[in-house]
Amino acid sequence: MAIAMLQQTVGGTLQLLSNSGTHCNVGNRSVRLLPKGFKLEVEFPKRAIYSSGKRKLNVIQASTSQTSVVGPLLAPSSSDTLDSHMKPNEVALILIRHGESLWNEKNLFTGCVDVPLTNKGVEEAIEAGHRISSIPVDMIYTSSLIRAQMTAMLAMTQHRRKKVPIILHNEDERARAWSKIYSEDTIEQSIPVITSWKLNERMYGELQGLNKQETADKFGHEKVHEWRRSYDIPPPNGESLEMCAQRAVAYFRDNIEPQLLSGKNILISAHGNSLRSIIMYLDKLTSQEVITLELSTGIPMLYIFKEGKFIRRGSPVAPTEAGVYAYTRRLAQYRQKLDDMLT
Numbered sequence: 291m292a293i294a295m296l297q298q299t300v301g302g303t304l305q306l307l308s309n310s311g312t313h314c315n316v317g318n319r320s321v322r323l324l325p326k327g328f329k330l331e332v333e334f335p336k337r338a339i340y341s342s343g344k345r346k347l348n349v350i351q352a353s354t355s356q357t358s359v360v361g362p363l364l365a366p367s368s369s370d371t372l373d374s375h376m377k378p379n380e381v382a383l384i385l386i387r388h389g390e391s392l393w394n395e396k397n398l399f400t401g402c403v404d405v406p407l408t409n410k411g412v413e414e415a416i417e418a419g420h421r422i423s424s425i426p427v428d429m430i431y432t433s434s435l436i437r438a439q440m441t442a443m444l445a446m447t448q449h450r451r452k453k454v455p456i457i458l459h460n461e462d463e464r465a466r467a468w469s470k471i472y473s474e475d476t477i478e479q480s481i482p483v484i485t486s487w488k489l490n491e492r493m494y495g496e497l498q499g500l501n502k503q504e505t506a507d508k509f510g511h512e513k514v515h516e517w518r519r520s521y522d523i524p525p526p527n528g529e530s531l532e533m534c535a536q537r538a539v540a541y542f543r544d545n546i547e548p549q550l551l552s553g554k555n556i557l558i559s560a561h562g563n564s565l566r567s568i569i570m571y572l573d574k575l576t577s578q579e580v581i582t583l584e585l586s587t588g589i590p591m592l593y594i595f596k597e598g599k600f601i602r603r604g605s606p607v608a609p610t611e612a613g614v615y616a617y618t619r620r621l622a623q624y625r626q627k628l629d630d631m632l633t
């Protein structure tokens with residue numbers, strides 16, 4: 291079976307690796323892949339579909355130095371409209387802040403420290419999953435932190451479509467090779483989960499691990515409020531919200547938005563401040579507006595992406611809530627198909 295994988299781009303060089311000699315279409319050129327890899331000099335467009343046999347390799351932002359590596363699991367043949375092969379004219383984007391973590395419970399500054407969920411956090415994640423269980427999800431993005439990953443995975447246990455979320459391991463070639471799936475059908479029933487530190491909580495510098503109340507008592511409530519909720523004032527040796535927004539929004543624009551454009555329904559499980567940053571971008575909030583935005587743990591927020599615009603649709607309260615599915619005909623149809631499939 292022909293499996294080609296985008297390995298890397300260096301300047302204008304696109305390197306494809308193949309597990310067998312096979313033909314691969316790159317743009318409008320048909321090329322032969324060699325067993326041990328193939329190098330091709332190509333002026334590639336920003337977004338292009340590269341196909342090998344029946345599979346599509348979706349190359350995102352190939353003209354930048356950092357390229358998303360997309361293997362077969364990452365590019366299911368269609369977005370999940372059970373399973374229509376038409377590119378939809380609108381897709382769902384769901385944002386979830388992770389459930390309560392052990393350090394949320396202890397009221398400690400957490401930032402990039404990798405702390406798991408509490409029992410309450412587990413329950414919140416399951417409840418979030420229940421709320422979104424009839425909304426299509428084709429791809430999941432999470433931070434590299436376990437609390438966001440646990441939240442995404444627990445939420446997906448509730449999804450009525452019953453696809454299996456699978457974390458992609460792109461750390462190196464062996465990690466990729468050793469986690470490869472060899473069944474087309476199994477790939478079809480999977481949801482790729484892409485993790486990136488760029489969606490992490492903002493790095494809280496020398497406040498990480500300190501108690502929020504004790505820090506306020508020591509440095510004054512005003513100072514601590516400034517560190518926590520100003521836009522451009524960083525905590526000692528940490529990131530301001532503005533700095534967090536720079537990397538989180540850049541990641542969203544470079545990696546997630548192209549997938550939405552290509553018709554994928556997406557769930558992002560991340561953190562208070564990385565999500566506030568992304569919401570600032572989606573809702574075009576000013577720096578004054580974003581500092582008053584507070585996100586609760588485990589509450590999913592739904593957006594519809596249509597004609598290049600993000601339309602905020604609030605938070606689904608229940609999978610059967612009429613209001614959510616009245617938002618768009620496509621969501622209503624998807625839920626109906628799930629009902630038909632499951633009864």
Ligand SMILES: O=C(O)[C@@H](CO)OP(=O)(O)O
Nearest residue numbers: 398399400401491518562
């Ligand atoms: O401690 C943290 O990492 C964050 C989120 O819990 O705190 P804050 O409420 O100050 O953004």
